[in-house]
Amino acid sequence: GAGVSQSPSNKVTEKGKDVELRCDPISGHTALYWYRQRLGQGLEFLIYFQGNSAPDKSGLPSDRFSAERTGESVSTLTIQRTQQEDSAVYLCASSLVWAGETQYFGPGTRLLVL
Amino acid sequence: DQQVKQNSPSLSVQEGRISILNCDYTNSMFDYFLWYKKYPAEGPTFLISISSIKDKNEDGRFTVFLNKSAKHLSLHIVPSQPGDSAVYFCAATRTTGGGNKLTFGTGTQLKVEL
Numbered sequence: 001g002a003g004v005s006q007s008p009s010n011k012v013t014e015k016g017k018d019v020e021l022r023c024d025p026i027s028g029h030t031a032l033y034w035y036r037q038r039l040g041q042g043l044e045f046l047i048y049f050q051g052n053s054a055p056d057k058s059g060l061p062s063d064r065f066s067a068e069r070t071g072e073s074v075s076t077l078t079i080q081r082t083q084q085e086d087s088a089v090y091l092c093a094s095s096l097v098w099a100g101e102t103q104y105f106g107p108g109t110r111l112l113v114l
Numbered sequence: 115d116q117q118v119k120q121n122s123p124s125l126s127v128q129e130g131r132i133s134i135l136n137c138d139y140t141n142s143m144f145d146y147f148l149w150y151k152k153y154p155a156e157g158p159t160f161l162i163s164i165s166s167i168k169d170k171n172e173d174g175r176f177t178v179f180l181n182k183s184a185k186h187l188s189l190h191i192v193p194s195q196p197g198d199s200a201v202y203f204c205a206a207t208r209t210t211g212g213g214n215k216l217t218f219g220t221g222t223q224l225k226v227e228l
Contacts, residue, residue: 042120042221045216045217056215104160105158107157
């Protein structure tokens, strides 16, 4: 497809379990971002990948959160030992180079931690 | 610490009239501002942006105004159409030293009524 895709679209898990979320960026986009939106809040930046540079992890809320990206392809966001406050929509975006207006967002993964 | 604020969670406007969505920010280092539109179950899509060197940017029915001294920006939609009904997010970033991440407001739900 032409856009950013994310999987799964919905995930329900039990507290304490690990989850892995996947993002397929637009082909050729060097920059990839993860955001999350908790209920009633705006989007929070989590992590940013740009090419082969070290990722900007400044938004990750705790060491239970980690993300990987191999080259300029797929990225996975892993949440270990999930907590109820991790429930949110996790959004991935990609862009050619940084230019705010050309961050293309995927539809998100809705995570519910019971 | 909410650095980008959208104080109106919702706005209702009649079709054909003007919609004005407001956004305030506190970080004086922000120098680039964007508006995104979001439909349910979809990722945000870029609408319009403005650099801090300008006070106005127009694109069709959409105009963004920036008042740097007041740290305030607004999005005007004229004329409003039913298809404009969505959640609108204001976002801001620093183009240098900002880590290429967007800081979002909490969103305003716009409803355009017939």
